[in-house]
Amino acid sequence: GDSVTQMEGPVTLSEEAFLTINCTYTATGYPSLFWYVQYPGEGLQLLLKATKADDKGSNKGFEATYRKETTSFHLEKGSVQVSDSAVYFCALSGTGGSQGNLIFGKGTKLSVKP
């Protein structure tokens, strides 16, 4: 079945450091790919998405490119801030049928120190 693997955390960075969180997927079809973020004490919210190969999703300085050849969707940010501290989830939409349920990775906790 479809699955998502993302790097284990926690990840601790200093402010203004470069961030990469790796995400790879396995899917039988052509899924849409997402990054969701969960800030402390808040609900899950969509950070960015890409719906087809070579698409780049971007938001709030974060970027991820849908790479079909490497089945990857790595999250990057050039200069992290303390306010980026959160748990980040890579996800894909289920390719079986039209239901569109999300399949999530385990999450990566990011802590950014001043």
Add this chain to the structure above:
Amino acid sequence: GAGVSQSPSNKVTEKGKDVELRCDPISGHTALYWYRQSLGQGLEFLIYFQGNSAPDKSGLPSDRFSAERTGGSVSTLTIQRTQQEDSAVYLCASSLRSGGAGEQYFGPGTRLTVT
């Protein structure tokens, strides 16, 4: 506008009791999803509704779990004879329609603790 709301926010129950969790989706969203977030299993999909219909119930962990949706709006997830392994945060999400590319908007979750 109002987002997805869930109630209660926290629920502590004794093993063997039944619980009902409620989800109010964003108005006009026809698709509604239930997920479970636990330390051991991460985020798991449970069930989805398109309108009032749940075409695929295979994500429900056991027959103690059931869900319904009425009027294309409010949904309830019921867990009968709760077990300790049911302790988790239950998340509800809605989207304009089912299908792969649409954004899902999540509620704050219900934290269920079974003692």
